[in-house]
Amino acid sequence: MSWKKALRIPSGLRVATVTLMLAMLSTPVAEGRDSPEDFVFQFKGLCYFTNGTERVRLVTRYIYNREEFLRFDSAVGEYRAVTPQGRSDAEHLNSQKDVLERTRAELDTVCMHNYEVAYRGILQRRVEPTVTISPSRTEALNHHNLLVCSVTDFYPGQIKVRWFRNNQEETVGVVSTPLIRNGDWTFQILVMLEMTPQRGDVYTCHVEHPSLQSPITVEWRAQSESAQSKMLSGIGGFVLGLIFFGLGLIIRQRSQKGLLH
Structure with missing residues (x-):
């Protein structure tokens, strides 16, 4: 499916994600425990729509090894720690005014933009049965x-x-x-x-x-x-007549070509 406009990925949220990843990777010890050799860092950006665009909400979630530690909710307007591990990250990101403003703006520049693209490409799509x-x-x-x-x-x-x-x-x-x-x-x-x-x-x-x-x-x-049999017999007779008619035309054309030669 091709759309005239592409869906947007939150640019301000990418900045926040990179900032958090660098902060976590640069810390060898977390809460008194050695950092594991294998880890999974997840970021989820979610747009919620109520009655079309009457009410729009942006929620971003930051998850480390299956545990959410930080969240941004547009209804709150700032980053909030979900676990003690996320307190310093929330304070750091909230102090970065440019990052915070870009994140708040994603409600319009990402959620609303993507809704309009999806509305034209998906919600308005119609295929007759x-x-x-x-x-x-x-x-x-x-x-x-x-x-x-x-x-x-x-x-x-x-x-x-x-x-x-x-x-x-x-x-x-x-x-x-x-x-x-x-x-x-x-x-x-x-x-x-x-x-x-x-x-x-x-x-x-x-x-x-x-x-x-x-x-x-x-x-x-x-x-x-009996009515169904009569109808099928009539259809069969009609098809058989067409076959013989076609064969007659072919034989006639071939005989005419033989006379010409």
């Missing part, structure tokens, strides 16, 4: 069956799928799979209806999705075995 209906087994009137409404390749994941029988919504016997991620920024879902079709019944899968200006409706009509 494909909807098909199929019975679980060969149709037979007055016999229990299962209709499957397959809704595939849509984004975002919010979707509403309903079943109707002769324009009346069916709520009993409806079973749905969880939302399935396809791995390519699209989703799919199967919504099944247990039913016993009667002659003339019309079943409709009704799909509502943010990408659609109006709902998609796909119908499935109950047919007797």
